[in-house]
Amino acid sequence: MHQSKLLDLLRKLSPKQLSRAGDFVASPYFNKNRDNILFFNYLQKYAPDFDHKNLVRETAIQKIATEKPLDEKSLAYLMSQLIKLLETFLSVENLLEDGFEMPFALLKKYHLLGLQRHRKPAEDAIEKMMEKVPFRNAEYFRNKVIFKNLQYERSGPMLEGFDKMLMEASAALDVHFFVEKLRYACSMENLNAVLNTNYESQFINKILEWTSTDVFQEITAIKIYRDIYLLLKNTENADGFKEVRNLLHQNENCFYPAETKQLYTLLLNYCTRRINRFNDGHFWHEYLEINKLLLENGLIFENGHLPPWRYTNLVTVGLRTGQADWTHDFIHRFRGKLAEEYAENLFRYNLAQYHYHQRDFDRAQRELVHVEFTDVLLNVGARSLLIKIYFETGQDELLLSYLEATRIFLLRNNLLDGHLKQQMKKFVEYCGKLVKAEGDAARLRELREKLPSAQEVMHRDWLAAMLGKR
Numbered sequence: 001m002h003q004s005k006l007l008d009l010l011r012k013l014s015p016k017q018l019s020r021a022g023d024f025v026a027s028p029y030f031n032k033n034r035d036n037i038l039f040f041n042y043l044q045k046y047a048p049d050f051d052h053k054n055l056v057r058e059t060a061i062q063k064i065a066t067e068k069p070l071d072e073k074s075l076a077y078l079m080s081q082l083i084k085l086l087e088t089f090l091s092v093e094n095l096l097e098d099g100f101e102m103p104f105a106l107l108k109k110y111h112l113l114g115l116q117r118h119r120k121p122a123e124d125a126i127e128k129m130m131e132k133v134p135f136r137n138a139e140y141f142r143n144k145v146i147f148k149n150l151q152y153e154r155s156g157p158m159l160e161g162f163d164k165m166l167m168e169a170s171a172a173l174d175v176h177f178f179v180e181k182l183r184y185a186c187s188m189e190n191l192n193a194v195l196n197t198n199y200e201s202q203f204i205n206k207i208l209e210w211t212s213t214d215v216f217q218e219i220t221a222i223k224i225y226r227d228i229y230l231l232l233k234n235t236e237n238a239d240g241f242k243e244v245r246n247l248l249h250q251n252e253n254c255f256y257p258a259e260t261k262q263l264y265t266l267l268l269n270y271c272t273r274r275i276n277r278f279n280d281g282h283f284w285h286e287y288l289e290i291n292k293l294l295l296e297n298g299l300i301f302e303n304g305h306l307p308p309w310r311y312t313n314l315v316t317v318g319l320r321t322g323q324a325d326w327t328h329d330f331i332h333r334f335r336g337k338l339a340e341e342y343a344e345n346l347f348r349y350n351l352a353q354y355h356y357h358q359r360d361f362d363r364a365q366r367e368l369v370h371v372e373f374t375d376v377l378l379n380v381g382a383r384s385l386l387i388k389i390y391f392e393t394g395q396d397e398l399l400l401s402y403l404e405a406t407r408i409f410l411l412r413n414n415l416l417d418g419h420l421k422q423q424m425k426k427f428v429e430y431c432g433k434l435v436k437a438e439g440d441a442a443r444l445r446e447l448r449e450k451l452p453s454a455q456e457v458m459h460r461d462w463l464a465a466m467l468g469k470r
Contacts, residue, residue, distance in 0.1 A: 001057055006079045007050045009086055010043060017093070018047055024089040031085055035066040039078050099129065100143045107150050119154060136254040137221055138183060141176035148172045175219055181207050182225035189232040190266055193273060204229075220251045228266050235273050241286065249293060261299040264290055288317045295334075306337040308346055312381070315350040319357040328354055342378075345371050349382055361389050376415045380424055383409070384459060387431055391466065396435050403432050426457035434466060 001007055013021060025031050025040045042064045046052040054063055061070045068074065095101050103126050110118045126147055133140060148169035155165045181201065188199035208226065216222050227244040231237075245267055252260050271287040274280040291314055294300035300310060311334065318327030331354060335347045352367035368386055373379040383406050390399035406428050410421055430452070437443035448467050454460040 001055045001060060001079070002051055004079060006083050006086075007043075007055065009083065011048065011050055015048070018044060020093070021086060021089050024092070025082070025085055030088060033081065035068060035078060036081055036085060038066050039064060039082055043082075099133075100126070100146075103129065104143075104146055104150065111150070111153060116154075123151065123154075134253045135256060136219075136251075137256065137259055138176060138179040139256075141172060141179055141221075144172040145169065145176050175216070175222070178207060178211050178216060179219075179221045179225060182211070182222065182229055186225055186229045186232060186266055189229060190269055193232065193235075194269060220247070220254050224248055224251070224263065228263065228270075231270050232266065235270070235277060238274060238280070238283075241267075241270070245286070245290065252297065257297075257299055260297075261294070264294055264299065284317055284321050288314070288321055288323070291317075301337065304337075305339045306334050308338060308342055311338060311346055312350055312353075315353055319353065324354070324357065342375065345374065345378060349378060349385075352382070352385060356385060356389060361393050365389055376413065379409075380416065380420070384424070384427065387428070388459075388462060391431060391435065396438075399435055400432065403428050420458075423456065423458040426452055427459055427463070430457060430463055434463070 010018070022040060022044060026037050031037070042060070043050065043055070046055055053059060057072070057075065061072070061075055064070055064075075066078070070078070095105075103122065107119060107122045107126065110116075110122060130140075130144065130147065148165065152163070152165040152169045155163055181204070185201035185204050185207075188197075188201050191197050192199055208230075210216065211222050211226050224244060224247055227240050227247070231241060231244065248260075248263055248267070255263065268287060268290055271283040271290070274283040275287070291300065291310075300306060315327055315331060318324070318330060331347065331350050335343060338346055348367045348370040352364045352371070355361075355364035355367060364385070368382055368389075371378070371382050373382065383402075387399065387402060387406070390396075390402060407425070410416070410425050410428070413421070416424075430447070433447060434444075437447060444467065451457075451464060451467065452460065457463065
């Protein structure tokens with residue numbers, strides 16, 4: 001049973017969910033087969049891993065004390081029944097957590113039963129709930145569509161004269177549709193840029209035209225998604241960036257946290273495209289400011305931890321934008337937010353980056369001594385930094401020896417991404433040529449002319465700067 005769908009499902013339930021699932025299975029409203037209860041109780045003893053030897057099929061058949069003796073066939077049937085019960089349990093849990101699904105279902109039932117006196121208090125309760133909900137995202141407008149449609153059904157579609165409820169239901173549907181279409185369009189355009197895909201959002205030009213009117217521009221979700229889409233579609237035009245960034249910051253509470261994070265991610269990707277495509281240095285600052293917002297509202301963390309690539313990335317950007325004090329504080333303040341298994345290595349490596357930026361090469365080198373090369377990308381980063389230090393401090397013999405050691409490391413390493421490996425190999429090769437060309441004006445001129453592009457070689461800007469000093 002260890003690889004069964006049933007145990008896969010049980011492993012995903014939290015201790016509280018398992019406890020509630022036990023109550024659910026024991027409820028005669030949902031389950032009248034006592035063997036299902038006995039089977040669940042037997043399995044629950046082996047939570048949370050569910051990998052005990054007593055969960056082997058042959059052993060379980062002997063040990064599960066069901067009212068009817070088990071064999072392979074009856075155990076398979078019992079497992080199937082329990083999965084169905086747990087699926088119903090998860091559906092009910094979702095219904096209870098949603099907040100609107102049950103009130104909507106109750107309102108619909110009152111309508112079907114003809115209990116008009118019961119409908120009005122139920123409608124009033126839903127209206128109060130909708131007023132209190134802070135979000136004004138696509139899901140909010142979907143709920144509004146459902147509610148307005150239920151109200152329209154109550155008023156009676158054959159009612160003579162003007163029906164206000166029909167107009168409100170139709171208007172709510174328009175808003176929901178536009179928010180969702182623009183949201184999908186943003187995701188498609190982002191993927192087209194990041195992954196070079198060919199998504200096309202149907203009718204997007206018409207939607208942009210319709211949503212340009214004042215009535216829809218007043219709806220924050222529509223304006224934000226529309227403006228972000230236009231930025232992603234037209235990377236060369238950055239005029240509206242600050243406006244939409246500020247609008248999102250002022251209205252973060254209109255969206256669920258995960259959706260707010262996704263919106264900021266779209267803006268971060270736009271910043272990256274401006275930097276890569278137009279070499280627009282201003283967007284390094286914008287990139288950092290958005291990440292500061294994500295740090296402030298806690299959206300940058302994943303399962304309570306700061307992703308290691310984000311930690312190092314922000315150190316790099318902080319130093320690049322001249323915010324050394326902020327970067328030093330960030331390195332120390334968020335050290336504790338890194339996962340324990342790589343916290344010390346990342347902390348030391350990024351502290352070395354900081355000291356290198358401050359031209360304190362000795363301290364940078366001392367920090368690198370504490371870095372254990374357990375991660376291949378961290379290994380490459382630390383090697384690159386050490387090469388720069390050796391070069392800039394004139395330790396030519398040590399540098400040449402280390403370049404050869406790094407060349408052999410790259411040759412033998414099969415875990416590093418192929419393109420990244422080639423960029424690093426070019427960097428090592430070029431550093432060797434550069435140090436050997438010391439004092440040879442003709443050779444240095446040739447190296448300047450043949451300096452590879454940033455796509456071909458790692459740390460191109462640094463190489464260009466070193467060439468300029470020789």
